[in-house]
Amino acid sequence: MWTLGDKYAIAGVGFTDYSKRSGRTVQSLAVEACGKAAADAGLAIADVDGIISFHFNDSVPAMSVATGLGLPNARYAIDYQSGGNSANLIIQTAVAAIEAGMATSVLCYRAMNGRSGFRLGGGRELAAHGITQYTAPFGWITYPQAMAMWCRRHMIEYGTTSEQLGTVAVTCRRNAALNERAMQREPITLEDHQNSRMIVEPFHLLDICLESDGACAVLVTSAERARDLRHRPVYIKGAAYGGGPVQGDDLFDAMRWPDHSRNYAHYIADDLWRSAGVGPADIDVAEIYDCFTYSVVMQLEGLGFCKPGEGGDFVQDGRIDRDGALPINTHGGLLSEAYIHGLNHVVEAVEQLRGDAGERQIPGAEIALTTAGAMTCGGAMVLRN
Amino acid sequence: MTAYQKPVPAPDADSAPFWRGCREHRLLLQQCKGCGKFRFPAAQFCPACRSDAAEWLEASGRGTVYSWIVVVHPVPGDIYRDDVPYAVALVDLEEGVRMPTNIIGCDPRYIRAGMAVTVTFDDVSAELTLPKFRPA
Numbered sequence: 001m002w003t004l005g006d007k008y009a010i011a012g013v014g015f016t017d018y019s020k021r022s023g024r025t026v027q028s029l030a031v032e033a034c035g036k037a038a039a040d041a042g043l044a045i046a047d048v049d050g051i052i053s054f055h056f057n058d059s060v061p062a063m064s065v066a067t068g069l070g071l072p073n074a075r076y077a078i079d080y081q082s083g084g085n086s087a088n089l090i091i092q093t094a095v096a097a098i099e100a101g102m103a104t105s106v107l108c109y110r111a112m113n114g115r116s117g118f119r120l121g122g123g124r125e126l127a128a129h130g131i132t133q134y135t136a137p138f139g140w141i142t143y144p145q146a147m148a149m150w151c152r153r154h155m156i157e158y159g160t161t162s163e164q165l166g167t168v169a170v171t172c173r174r175n176a177a178l179n180e181r182a183m184q185r186e187p188i189t190l191e192d193h194q195n196s197r198m199i200v201e202p203f204h205l206l207d208i209c210l211e212s213d214g215a216c217a218v219l220v221t222s223a224e225r226a227r228d229l230r231h232r233p234v235y236i237k238g239a240a241y242g243g244g245p246v247q248g249d250d251l252f253d254a255m256r257w258p259d260h261s262r263n264y265a266h267y268i269a270d271d272l273w274r275s276a277g278v279g280p281a282d283i284d285v286a287e288i289y290d291c292f293t294y295s296v297v298m299q300l301e302g303l304g305f306c307k308p309g310e311g312g313d314f315v316q317d318g319r320i321d322r323d324g325a326l327p328i329n330t331h332g333g334l335l336s337e338a339y340i341h342g343l344n345h346v347v348e349a350v351e352q353l354r355g356d357a358g359e360r361q362i363p364g365a366e367i368a369l370t371t372a373g374a375m376t377c378g379g380a381m382v383l384r385n
Numbered sequence: 386m387t388a389y390q391k392p393v394p395a396p397d398a399d400s401a402p403f404w405r406g407c408r409e410h411r412l413l414l415q416q417c418k419g420c421g422k423f424r425f426p427a428a429q430f431c432p433a434c435r436s437d438a439a440e441w442l443e444a445s446g447r448g449t450v451y452s453w454i455v456v457v458h459p460v461p462g463d464i465y466r467d468d469v470p471y472a473v474a475l476v477d478l479e480e481g482v483r484m485p486t487n488i489i490g491c492d493p494r495y496i497r498a499g500m501a502v503t504v505t506f507d508d509v510s511a512e513l514t515l516p517k518f519r520p521a
Contacts, residue, residue: 126392133394133404134426137515138487139456139465140473141392148454149475156452156498201455201470201493246432255426255475255483260452 002239002275008095009226009233010383011105012041012219013347018183018338021116022213027060030111031068033215037107038069041219042230045069048219050076050103052094054086054341058118059111069107076103083120083251084289084334085264087342087372088379089241094220104221110343111215119211131249143291144208146252147374148200151294153260155202157309162202164312165293166193168328169206169335171320172290176332178359183210184336207293209334216340216347234353237367237384238276240268243377254376261309263295264378265302265371272303276382278367280305283382285352285362286326286369287345290333295374303371303380322362330360342372346381353385389510391464399427402441407514410506412444414480425482446504447521448478455493472496476518490519 014036016022016029030053038048048071051062066074076097080086087110094106114120120143128136140146154160170190176182188206196205226233243264246256254260273279280303288296297311305326306314314320320328331337331348338344349368351357371380396404403426406413414423419436423444430437453474459465472493476484488496489505501521508514 126390127395128392129395129397131426132392133396133400135485136392137394137513138473138485138517139391139468139471140454140485142460145454145456145460145473149452149473152454153452153498197458199458201457249426255485260475 001271002092004095004099005237005275005277006235007223008098008220009223009235010091010218010346010350011221011226011229011231011233012037012039012043013217013350014038014040015181015216015344015347016214018181018212018214018340020183020213022113026111026113026117027064027068029213029215030060030065030109033111033217034065034069034107034109037217037219040230043105043219046072048105048107049073050094050097050106051109052076052078052090052106053109053111054080054082054090055110055112056081056083056120058114058120065109076106084291084342085251085373085378087289087346088239088370088381089372091218091220091236091346091381092239092241092379095236098220098222105225106220107217108220108343109215109217110341112341113213114339115211116213131253134255135252143252144203145200146254147292147295148203150254150260150263150298150375151202151292154294154298157261158312160297160312162204163190163194164315165207165297166190167315168290168293168296168320169193171315172329172333172335175322175330175360176336179331179337182332182337183212184332203292209291210336210339212338212340214338214340216344218343218346218350231354232385234350235384236381237278238272238382239379240271240275241379242268242271247376251375257376262302263298263375264373265299265380268378268380269303272380272382278382282367283326283369284365284367285330285349286328287330287333287349287371288328288369289342289345289371289373289378290329290335291374293335296328299371327362330357330362345370345372349383353383389513391509393513399429403427406441407506407516410514412446412504412516413441414444414482415439416442423480423482425484445479448476448484448502448518450488450496450498450500450502451475451477451483452498453488453496474518476502487517488519489517
C-alpha cells in the first residue's frame with residue numbers, strides 16, 4: 001500500500017492543443033507538453049532528471065522525449081507498455097523512483113496522434129496470435145466491443161439502463177462547454193444520446209469516448225521541493241494500483257474475469273482510501289476514467305460512492321453535476337475533452353486544486369480523486385491542495 | 386473461390402490441440418491432472434495448482450450465455466460489412482470455463498442472459514473451423 005502520503009506533489013502541468021489532426025509528429029507533441037509542464041512548475045529543464053510514459057507502441061519512447069527536450073541527465077527514462085490503466089500508475093512509480101533516489105523531478109506524459117495516426121483497435125493483423133486467437137476470429141476486436149460485454153453484464157445483474165448511462169455523457173459534455181481545450185463543446189441532451197447511432201449494443205456512439213491527437217504532462221517532485229516552486233503544490237495524498245486475481249493476458253482479455261459487473265476499482269478501493277486517510281464522502285471533485293459511460297458507473301460503485309448496482313441511480317438527479325454532491329469530469333473527460341488516455345484527468349484535477357480552472361472551477365475544491373482504468377486493472381489517486 | 390479474409394487464429398504450442406479438435410468438430414478442453422480443474426484458454430501450467438500434467442477431453446458442448454454484445458458498426462468495415470449485426474458472447478460451459486464465441490442461428494434480439502446454447506462447428510474455410518454456439 002502507498003505510504004508516502006503528502007511527501008510528493010505535482011508541481012506543474014502542460015498540454016498541447018487537442019485535435020483530430022495535429023499535422024505534427026508525436027515527438028513534437030510530447031516535447032511541447034513536457035516543456036510546458038516544467039515551465040509551469042518554474043523548473044529549469046536542466047533540473048528535470050526523470051521522464052516516464054505509457055503507450056501501445058503508438059507514441060515515442062521516453063528517451064526520445066528526453067533527447068528532444070535536451071535533458072542533460074535523464075537518470076530515469078522509462079516506458080510502460082499499457083493503456084489508460086497506467087495513467088495514474090506512471091505518477092505513482094515516478095514518486096517511487098524519486099523516493100529511491102533514482103531521480104528528483106520526473107515528467108510524466110502521454111502523447112499520440114490517436115485519431116490521425118495509429119487508431120486504437122484499428123491495426124490488427126489477420127493472424128491472431130496469443131490470447132487474441134480466441135477473440136478476433138469471432139469479430140471481437142475493438143475496445144468498444146470489449147467493454148460492451150462488461151456493460152451488458154452490469155445491465156443483466158442490476159437492470160442498469162442506457163438512459164442512465166446517457167446522463168454521464170450529457171454531464172461530461174455540459175462541463176466541456178466551459179473548457180476551451182475540449183474537442184466537443186456543443187451541448188447534447190439525453191435524447192441526442194439515445195438517438196445517436198448504435199455502434200455495438202449496448203453502446204450508442206455517445207457512450208464512446210473521442211479519439212484525439214495531443215499530449216499532456218505533469219511534473220512530479222518532492223513536496224519539499226515543490227513548495228519552493230511557482231504554484232501551490234498539489235499533494236499526492238493517497239494512491240493505489242491493481243486489479244483482480246485474473247487480470248488477463250492483455251488489456252482486452254477478460255474471459256477469465258470472475259464478475260464483469262464490477263471492475264478493477266472494486267479491488268483497489270480499500271488500499272486507496274486507507275492510504276489517503278479519507279473516504280468517498282471527502283471528495284470535492286472526481287475526475288473518473290470515462291473511456292465509456294458505463295466505466296464511470298462501475299468505478300463509482302467499486303470505490304464505494306454507492307453500493308454495487310446503484311451506480312445507474314447515483315448518476316441521476318444532478319448528483320454528478322458541477323454543482324452536485326460529487327462533480328465529475330469537470331473538463332469533459334475522455335468523452336468530451338479529449339482522449340489523452342486519462343492523464344488529462346490528472347491535469348484537470350491539478351488545475352481544480354490550484355484554483356486555476358477558470359469557468360470550470362469547483363469553488364473550494366480541496367480534495368480530488370483521479371482514476372485510470374476500466375476493466376481488470378487500473379489505478380487511482382487522492383490529491384489535495 | 387476467394388481466400389478467407391477475416392482474422393484467423395495462429396495456433397501455438399499450447400493451443401494447437403484445441404484448434405485441431407475444432408477442425409474435427411470436437412470441442413476439446415484441457416483438464417488438469419493435478420487438481421482436476423478444466424482450463425481455457427489453453428496453457429502449459431494450471432493457474433490453480435501449477436501442475437503441467439493435463440489431458441485434452443471432449444467437452445459436452447453445452448453452456449449458457451453469460452454476457453453478449455451485438456456488433457452493429459463493422460470494424461474493420463471492409464471485413465465485417467456483410468456480417469453486421471452479429472452477436473459475440475461469453476458462454477459458460479458446463480465444465481466451468483468461459484469461452485468467447487458467436488451466437489448463430491438466432492436473431493440477436495432474442496439472446497438473453499442464461500440462455501442455454503450448444504456448440505456448432507462452422508467450417509469457415511478449408512483450413513479453419515470456429516466453434517460457435519446456437520440456442521439449445
